[in-house]
Amino acid sequence: MLDILEVSKNFYHRESGQEFQVLCDLNFRINEGEFVCLLGPSGCGKSTLLNLAAGFIKPSAGRLIFQGREINAPGPDRAVIFQDPTLFPWLTAIQNVEFGLQNAGVSKNERHLKALQSLQRVGLENCADVRPHALSGGMRQRVSLARVLVLEPALLLMDEPFSALDENTRERLQDELLRIWLADRKTILFVTHNVDEAAYLADRVLVMGPAPMSLVTEVRVPLQRPRRRSAFEIQNITDRLRMELGRQPCCIPVQKRSHGNENNQT
Ligand SMILES: Nc1ncnc2c1ncn2[C@@H]1O[C@H](COP(=O)(O)OP(=O)(O)OP(=O)(O)O)[C@@H](O)[C@H]1O
Ligand SMILES: [Mg+2]
Known part of the structure; x- marks a missing residue:
């Protein structure tokens, strides 16, 4: 469905003349009908990855393949929901x-x-x-x-869509999203930095390390739905996610390069 193949992304900051690596050699696949949460600390590059999958920006290295075709522009088959509603x-x-x-x-x-x-x-x-x-x-x-x-759309890309809401509303919307997903089985890539949200929603959680973001590990959540938020099994998963979030990924060092007239997206 969506293949992320050796994807890296650098941003050139004109002000400092430096290039920053935000994504580092990412490799993973999202299967059709899966609900996958991308969990990582603030600033690690989650939105950048979503923007790549949406086709808003291009990778510095590697490829993103969606339904057999390389992503190089936005398309109606991939919808994005941002943290702040854009109505x-x-x-x-x-x-x-x-x-x-x-x-x-x-x-x-x-x-x-x-x-x-x-x-x-x-x-x-x-x-x-x-x-x-x-x-x-x-x-x-x-x-x-x-x-x-x-x-x-075949793929829903959701960037912390409920994080600005109060806890009750957030839980209600999580349940509504699950109800819709169970009816449609759309493929969902859902970005969050909240371990409880990831454990409650996902089939599989991709745990990311701090920038430059790379995959620390993936945690499967083999629990049937509807899930009970306070269930012992869910607590076990959130404990594991917290522990994995604390682990440092292994990553290649950031490189400095000299630039001519490039804009800030390489
Ligand atoms: N267009 C851009 N030009 C330069 N740097 C950028 C650009 N977009 C993002 N960055 C940098 O990339 C890094 C990752 O940003 P990103 O928004 O992907 O993080 P995030 O994981 O979504 O963070 P948060 O959880 O706070 O939303 C940040 O250091 C940010 O400053
Ligand atoms: Mg973000």
């Missing part, structure tokens, strides 16, 4: 959901119906005509989810 403030919830369908040339009636169904899936059909400013943070994030689900 158009002048559009209502349903118009926000319809927007991508309009771009895809779907007829007015059909896109209205599909958008309404998508809002239903996230429990927001009663807020279809409300603008984002009148929605709570959790509701805005649910509209974001409805907006990408309506496009039926």
Whole structure:
């Protein structure tokens, strides 16, 4: 489904004239229908990897292969959900959901119906005509989810989507996401720095080390769903994840290079 093959990413900082390695020789595969969490400390390069998978930026070395094709641009088959919902403030919830369908040339009636169904899936059909400013943070994030689900992407790339929410809302949205995932079996790559979230959601957790990010280990979570957050087995997994997060990865050293007129993304 998604193959990350010897991927490295460097950023050139013009101000200091130095090149920083953010990702270091990453190799892993995500299988179709899997729910994979990418767990790592702040600043280690998780969003950078997601941006590569989305096709927003290119790797400095290595390749990302999605469904047999090399990723070199964004595409409707890969949807991204960011930490902060990025809705158009002048559009209502349903118009926000319809927007991508309009771009895809779907007829007015059909896109209205599909958008309404998508809002239903996230429990927001009663807020279809409300603008984002009148929605709570959790509701805005649910509209974001409805907006990408309506496009039926094969891969959902989620970048700490619930981390700005209070604990209750976060847990509710985690459950909603799991309910949708169990119904659809979409492939999900979910970035988090929260061990509890990773253990509760994932089939498999990829534990990353500090920048330059490389894979420390992977931890499988072979527990059936629905899971109980307080279950002994979940606690065992979170303990293991905490311990693995503390381990240092083995990595090649950062190299300094001289540059001419390059921009800051190499
Ligand atoms: N476009 C860019 N140009 C230069 N440096 C960048 C760029 N994007 C990210 N970086 C650097 O790469 C490193 C990793 O950033 P990234 O956002 O991927 O981390 P993260 O793991 O997502 O962190 P967080 O958990 O805080 O969101 C940081 O040091 C950041 O400053
Ligand atoms: Mg990030």
